[in-house]
Amino acid sequence: MTNNEIEKKLESKKVKPTAMRTLVYKALADSGKTLSLADLEQRFEKVERSTIFRALKSFEDNFIVHTVNDGSGSVKYAVCDEDCTCNIHDLHVHFYCTRCGRTRCMKELPIPNIKLPDGYTYDNAQFVINGVCPRCD
Amino acid sequence: MTNNEIEKKLESKKVKPTAMRTLVYKALADSGKTLSLADLEQRFEKVERSTIFRALKSFEDNFIVHTVNDGSGSVKYAVCDEDCTCNIHDLHVHFYCTRCGRTRCMKELPIPNIKLPDGYTYDNAQFVINGVCPRCD
DNA sequence: AAGTTAGTGCAACATTGTTGCAAAGTTTAA
DNA sequence: TTAAACTTTGCAACAATGTTGCACTAACTT
DSSP: OHHHHHHHHHHTTTTTOOOOHHHHHHHHHEEEEEEEEHHHHTTTTOHHHHHHHHHHHHHTTTEEEEEOSSSSSSEEEOOOTTTTTOGGGEEEEEEEETTTTTTTEEEEEEEEOOOOOTOOOOEEEEEEEOOOOOOOO | OOHHHHHHHHHHOOOOOOOHHHHHHHHHHHSSSSSSSHHHHTTTTTTTTHHHHHHHHHHHTTTSSSEEEOSSOOOOEOOOOOOOOSSSGGEEEEEEEETTTEEEEEEEEEEOOOOTTTTTOOOOOEEEEOOOGGGOO
16 A cells, blocks of 8 residues: 555545554555554554554544454554444454464454344444464464 | 352362352352452452452363453453353353443353354354443433 | 472562653644 | 644653462361
8 A cells, every 4th residue: 555545545534644654554554464552563663652552543533443352462453444434334253363363354254233132232342253263273 | 159159169160169269259250240350359458469360260261250351451250151161152242331331241142153264263252242231321 | 297289478570551741843824 | 934833753651450480378188
């Protein structure tokens, strides 16, 4: 993804595309994976944790990335699809490989619809499947 | 739940029922909720965090309690059902109330079956729904 | 009763996520 | 074009969480 495309993307979501933000987004998008804050820190040794953290937060707040809580102890981030609004219908299953620790967006597997008992509202969900990925098997 | 019942329960799962473990189990069972390590610490001000932690770990390893990763930042624990072996078929949805921070086991809602792409194995899963509970609505 | 094993408390620690503040950079508007 | 206003970044610090090593104590074994 070119810097230009990234800048447009960020602008379209009302996030000012600063140099740092563009770099962080690029790293995440190019990785094609979910990355934790620590993962990203390693890719930019010179950049402050808090800067990356705040970039990710602004992305998250503006539906540019979504987070996954895979139980590994650190939150992971992944770029959203083009038209994602991070609402229930855009959510997909994530797969956490207990062997390599990698977490993958299963975009082809939407989170199934659940009928909650009366009185509960449904805003959001996380569905993480643990197992072993083809790579590790 | 009486101490006697708890001791039997723990023994049946091959965990020696020490005084501390019995207390921790009782607190968790009696609460009828999911509790974090910090929650339990508060209930036993005199007891070491690590002791409670290790009690919970031994419970978890022996399928006496299960953990929930509700995204709140701390893992929560809940007692398993009588016959639970914590395998896929015993898993249920958890509900995290974004208002009060409480997490509830929805035992009546089993985790739906998902057909993963070839090459992936399915050991375990976490399905947490975020919303507002009747109490907070 | 002595020896072995298991459990507990204490202290310390790494990691994660987060914030306040000041410096640097960017935008606005005179 | 320069000053003022605002935003972003880096630094430092911090709390919370989860976790471990070690020594002491309790419990079990023979």
